[in-house]
Amino acid sequence: MPTPGDSEPSQDGPTPALFSWEFATDPYPAYAWLREHAPVHRTRLPSGVEAWLVTRYADARQTLADNRLSKNPTHHAEDAQGKSRTGIPGERNAGLMTHLLNIDPPDHTRLRRLVSKAFTPRRVAEFAPRVQELTDQLIDDFAGRGSADLIHEFAFPLPIYAICDLLGVPSEDQDDFRDWAGMMIRHGGAPRGGVARSVKKIRGYLAELIHRKRADLGDDLISDLIRASDHGEHLTETEVVAMCFVLLFAGFETTINLIGNGTHTLLREPGQRAVLQDALAAGDTALLESAVEELLRYDGPVELATWRFATQPLTIGGQDIAAGDPVLVVLAAADRDPQRFADPDTLDLTRRDNQHLGYGHGLHYCLGAPLARLEGQTALRTLLTRVPDLRLAVDPAELRWRGGLIMRGLRTLPVEFTPVG
Numbered sequence: 476m477p478t479p480g481d482s483e484p485s486q487d488g489p490t491p492a493l494f495s496w497e498f499a500t501d502p503y504p505a506y507a508w509l510r511e512h513a514p515v516h517r518t519r520l521p522s523g524v525e526a527w528l529v530t531r532y533a534d535a536r537q538t539l540a541d542n543r544l545s546k547n548p549t550h551h552a553e554d555a556q557g558k559s560r561t562g563i564p565g566e567r568n569a570g571l572m573t574h575l576l577n578i579d580p581p582d583h584t585r586l587r588r589l590v591s592k593a594f595t596p597r598r599v600a601e602f603a604p605r606v607q608e609l610t611d612q613l614i615d616d617f618a619g620r621g622s623a624d625l626i627h628e629f630a631f632p633l634p635i636y637a638i639c640d641l642l643g644v645p646s647e648d649q650d651d652f653r654d655w656a657g658m659m660i661r662h663g664g665a666p667r668g669g670v671a672r673s674v675k676k677i678r679g680y681l682a683e684l685i686h687r688k689r690a691d692l693g694d695d696l697i698s699d700l701i702r703a704s705d706h707g708e709h710l711t712e713t714e715v716v717a718m719c720f721v722l723l724f725a726g727f728e729t730t731i732n733l734i735g736n737g738t739h740t741l742l743r744e745p746g747q748r749a750v751l752q753d754a755l756a757a758g759d760t761a762l763l764e765s766a767v768e769e770l771l772r773y774d775g776p777v778e779l780a781t782w783r784f785a786t787q788p789l790t791i792g793g794q795d796i797a798a799g800d801p802v803l804v805v806l807a808a809a810d811r812d813p814q815r816f817a818d819p820d821t822l823d824l825t826r827r828d829n830q831h832l833g834y835g836h837g838l839h840y841c842l843g844a845p846l847a848r849l850e851g852q853t854a855l856r857t858l859l860t861r862v863p864d865l866r867l868a869v870d871p872a873e874l875r876w877r878g879g880l881i882m883r884g885l886r887t888l889p890v891e892f893t894p895v896g
């Protein structure tokens with residue numbers, strides 16, 4: 476059977492090779508091919524690891540909630556032989572291993588309950604004025620110029636400063652964080668060279684900051700994580716470090732790409748953008764909410780949910796999977812499945828029936844979704860209101876995409892507009 480990447484054209488024309496440069500630019504034709512012809516497809520990833528890709532919505536949703544699949548990399552058949560190459564951040568950093576995305580119940584239940592006591596929707600709601608202030612400051616810096624790179628000047632700094640503020644990282648240290656985080660992104664999170672050094676620096680810094688805060692608790696998320704207790708149980712110092720680390724790396728590149736991919740989509744869809752701008756001018760925030768959900772469905776930041784490993788032989792969508800096999804749920808493919816969404820390749824900011832999988836599903840459903848929504852909505856509303864005639868400054872074909880295994884986003888987003896005061 477031909478697979479994406481074979482030179483043989485499929486019914487809809489040739490499909491680009493998975494994980495190639497063309498694929499990062501537009502993976503959706505390949506995903507349509509997979510959903511149609513090989514909905515549970517075994518492939519060799521760029522790292523050399525073989526994994527199953529699940530692309531249909533119904534299979535994806537079921538797989539995300541299937542407790543026969545473990546998040547713990549020690550269930551990987553290759554890992555059992557001591558040679559895992561999954562490249563999970565922290566894999567070789569034992570202290571950072573015990574974070575939510577790498578563990579199963581009952582450890583996951585305990586840690587998630589504790590962190591949920593600190594990282595509450597209320598804390599996020601109270602943070603709204605600060606997100607607005609950060610957004611305005613970033614726009615102030617380029618608004619008078621008439622041009623900007625919205626990734627470097629807007630989408631990238633906003634989430635990093637926001638999470639630093641929320642955690643309680645002192646403002647004088649936040650630029651260091653920005654550099655370390657930039658290094659992790661530039662290298663796609665792969666645990667080698669500069670990334671390993673950045674991970675080490677972040678871990679060392681967080682351990683020291685947490686130690687200091689323990690002696691002088693404040694009104695920030697780190698202090699609340701230290702305080703959080705469940706039946707008298709607290710997070711250990713190593714667990715607080717791992718938790719802060721996962722909040723940083725799970726919440727950072729994702730939100731950059733929500734703002735970047737979302738703005739890019741709106742610039743390419745002037746009709747839909749006009750609908751949103753009209754609604755914003757009329758003070759209709761309900762449309763802003765559905766718009767951000769639709770942008771997540773249509774071109775979301777997370778291509779694939781993080782690793783899962785079969786703990787026993789099982790069947791997904793009629794395909795037998797062996798114990799120890801890695802399974803990757805392709806959220807971006809599931810969210811364009813015509814069996815689930817009407818006109819899935821059409822952007823419809825008013826879409827109501829939109830239970831997309833952009834934030835995952837089941838036990839590991841995104842813990843930061845309220846913060847991501849707050850940042851995404853604030854960023855897009857403020858940008859489109861303050862800089863209403865924003866337009867792409869380059870031909871769309873010149874845009875370059877960063878396609879890691881998990882995330883997909885733009886490297887740069889050059890725009891121009893009438894300068895505003």
Ligand code: HEM
Nearest residue numbers: 575576725726729730733780781834835839841842843847
């Ligand atoms: C989990 C997406 C922003 C923290 C997840 C998962 C997805 C996701 C798909 C599930 C992964 C899986 O099942 O393998 C997103 C998207 C975001 C975003 C699209 C932005 C648009 C954030 C933010 C934070 C955050 C801002 C925190 C500051 C987390 C954490 C988990 C998670 C801690 C692990 C939860 C668990 O395992 O119990 N996210 N995320 N995310 N996310 Fe997000």
